[in-house]
Structures are given as structure tokens and as C-alpha cells.
Amino acid sequence: MKKILVVLGITCLMAGCTNVSTSPSPTTPPYIEELRALGYTEETIQALQEKLTEEQMDKLTEYDYVAVLLDIINDPDFQVERLEDYLSHYEPGMNGSALVYLINNNISYTYNEKLASIMNHPYFIVKNLERYLNYEAEDVNTIIQVVNSNTDREFYTQIQATDLSKGILLITNKYYQLEEDYVNEDLVTIDSKYSNRSGQKLNKEAYQAFQKLVDAGEEDGVSIRNLSAYRSYSYQNNLYQGYLKDHGQEWTDKWSARPGHSEHQTGLALDVAVKGQQSFDGFENTEEFAWLQENAYRFGFILRYPENKTAITGYGYEPWHYRYVGVEAATYIYEHDITFEEYYAYFVEQEK
Numbered sequence: 001m002k003k004i005l006v007v008l009g010i011t012c013l014m015a016g017c018t019n020v021s022t023s024p025s026p027t028t029p030p031y032i033e034e035l036r037a038l039g040y041t042e043e044t045i046q047a048l049q050e051k052l053t054e055e056q057m058d059k060l061t062e063y064d065y066v067a068v069l070l071d072i073i074n075d076p077d078f079q080v081e082r083l084e085d086y087l088s089h090y091e092p093g094m095n096g097s098a099l100v101y102l103i104n105n106n107i108s109y110t111y112n113e114k115l116a117s118i119m120n121h122p123y124f125i126v127k128n129l130e131r132y133l134n135y136e137a138e139d140v141n142t143i144i145q146v147v148n149s150n151t152d153r154e155f156y157t158q159i160q161a162t163d164l165s166k167g168i169l170l171i172t173n174k175y176y177q178l179e180e181d182y183v184n185e186d187l188v189t190i191d192s193k194y195s196n197r198s199g200q201k202l203n204k205e206a207y208q209a210f211q212k213l214v215d216a217g218e219e220d221g222v223s224i225r226n227l228s229a230y231r232s233y234s235y236q237n238n239l240y241q242g243y244l245k246d247h248g249q250e251w252t253d254k255w256s257a258r259p260g261h262s263e264h265q266t267g268l269a270l271d272v273a274v275k276g277q278q279s280f281d282g283f284e285n286t287e288e289f290a291w292l293q294e295n296a297y298r299f300g301f302i303l304r305y306p307e308n309k310t311a312i313t314g315y316g317y318e319p320w321h322y323r324y325v326g327v328e329a330a331t332y333i334y335e336h337d338i339t340f341e342e343y344y345a346y347f348v349e350q351e352k
């Protein structure tokens with residue numbers, strides 16, 4: 001800085017300037033020209049200047065153009081003392097927050113086409129980056145799906161408490177657990193008009209949506225009814241233990257949830273059947289099922305355990321089991337053909 005002032009002073013004298021003692025008029029620091037030459041836009045340079053010191057700005061000129069430099073410095077985990085590490089590890093096509101994550105956590109990686117498509121996948125989650133790297137599969141979609149839904153981990157390991165603050169979007173599965181005493185606070189009794197069994201309960205909002213669904217179905221000539229909705233922890237426990245005795249561990253874990261892990265405990269899920277039937281056997285081949293395939297999402301319900309998604313949901317195909325998530329989430333899940341596990345990881349847990 002001192003050197004610049006002296007140079008300016010001389011320039012001033014040579015130009016016949018008499019007011020040498022006042023501060024120099026604003027001049028463009030030399031790094032600006034260099035950054036422009038590297039490919040940085042005026043807008044980016046200005047934004048960088050707000051975050052970095054003169055010295056750090058000057059450092060940037062020693063590296064090639066980093067297209068995601070703004071993403072890097074605006075990342076919540078950006079560490080200014082690692083600036084040069086980020087710059088020296090940048091490769092074209094890299095995702096800025098992914099690079100910050102790799103450097104901050106000292107993760108060793110090989111940057112190639114596969115890693116580039118992982119980083120730029122629409123459902124990429126930076127905190128899962130190390131697990132994507134560790135999961136062996138050729139197909140990037142599979143890697144993203146499996147890790148985001150936690151199925152790279154063994155069932156019933158690393159169990160977290162279900163985040164109840166997510167309301168109708170809360171999740172429970174083989175990795176998220178409800179407390180033993182958790183009961184949905186808005187349970188109401190389902191009218192016999194909508195249920196093949198009496199005394200069944202459902203969350204009020206889900207029930208109102210289910211009534212609309214059933215009524216709309218009737219208008220189209222199908223008769224959908226509830227068969228089994230809310231189940232308490234202890235009820236689920238008895239059910240699970242019964243299956244375990246009769247069918248063994250593997251079968252039981254495929255078709256029945258361990259207590260605390262059942263969607264039926266949330267009050268937001270129900271098994272359906274055709275009117276008057278006490279079983280959902282063969283439900284897949286009914287007009288009612290075909291109608292639900294096309295229409296359930298319009299009322300906020302999703303088919304929770306689809307046929308081709310058992311590796312992600314952790315459950316066998318259950319054409320009868322529906323979960324209320326609200327119209328917005330149900331529509332997205334329907335239109336993008338994803339599971340609730342994936343939707344939850346990307347949109348609910350992340351709060352995008």
C-alpha cells in the first residue's frame with residue numbers, strides 16, 4: 001500500500017499536481033484488471049470485494065478462473081483461511097459447496113466424470129458426499145437414491161428420533177423412530193361410512209382428505225374404504241412379535257415395522273380395501289387400486305411402498321398402504337416418481 005502511495009505521489013508531481021498531501025483519488029487496484037482478464041465479471045468482482053481483503057483478492061489472480069468462486073465464499077462453511085486450498089483444488093464443473101465440504105473435512109477423492117455427475121445431480125446433498133463416495137455402484141442415480149434414503153446403512157442401525165416438528169411431513173422408517181408414548185394429537189374416529197372396521201382413528205387433516213378421496217372415488221364408481229389406520233406402539237409391538245413367531249426375522253422385517261417405526265403410529269397412514277372386505281389381498285387387481293394410482297395424489301396421499309422401490313423404502317410392495325403428506329408433496333412425489341424417503345431427505349430435512 002505504501003508503495004502505491006509513493007508512486008501516486010510521483011505521478012502527481014510529474015503531472016504538475018500541487019495537492020500532494022491529500023489522499024489519492026480512488027484508483028483501480030491492479031488485481032481487478034487481472035481478474036477481468038481471467039474471466040471474472042464486474043458483478044462477481046464486486047461481490048468478491050465485499051467478502052475478501054485486498055490481499056486475498058490479489059491472491060485470486062494467481063489461480064485460473066474458478067466459476068463457482070461466489071458459491072464457495074458464500075457457503076455457510078466457507079473458511080477464509082482455506083481460500084487457497086479451495087482455489088488450488090477447483091476443477092471445472094465442480095459444485096462450490098461440495099468443494100468446500102471436501103476441503104474442510106480433508107476427504108480424499110478422485111475428481112472424475114462420475115464425481116462431477118454426483119455433485120451436479122438434482123438431489124445431491126452435500127452432507128452425504130462422503131457416503132456417495134463410499135457407496136459402490138456404477139449408476140449415479142442409484143448412489144444418490146440409496147444414500148439419501150439411508151439404505152447404504154443396515155436396517156435399524158444409526159436410528160434417529162423422528163423430527164415431529166415436520167408435522168404432516170414427518171418420517172418414520174427403519175432409520176427414524178417414534179417415541180413409545182408418541183400419539184398424534186389430532187386423532188379422530190373414522191365414520192363407518194369410510195371404514196370396513198369400526199373404531200379406527202386417523203389424524204383429522206388426513207381424515208378430511210381421505211373423506212374427499214373416497215367421495216370422489218364413489219363418483220367415479222369405485223368404493224375405497226379404510227381397513228387399518230392408527231396403531232399404537234403397543235399394538236404394533238404385538239403385531240410384530242406375532243409375525244416374528246410365525247414367519248421369522250427376515251420376512252417380518254420386510255412386511256412389518258418394528259414398534260416405533262410404523263407409519264401407522266403416526267396417524268397419517270392407512271391400509272385400504274374395497275368396501276365390505278376385511279382383507280386387502282388382491283387389492284392390486286381392483287379398479288379401486290387403479291383409480292388410486294391415478295388420483296391419490298390429488299388428495300394428498302401417496303402409495304408409500306411401491307413395487308419398484310423396495311430397495312429404497314426397505315419394505316415389500318404394499319398396494320394397500322397409503323400415507324397422507326398433503327397435496328403439494330404428494331403431487332411432487334407422483335410427478336417425479338420418487339419415494340417419500342427421497343423427498344424427505346431433499347425437501348423436508350433440508351428445508352428447501
Ligand SMILES: [Zn+2]
Binds near residue numbers: 264270271320321322
Ligand atoms: Zn400399512
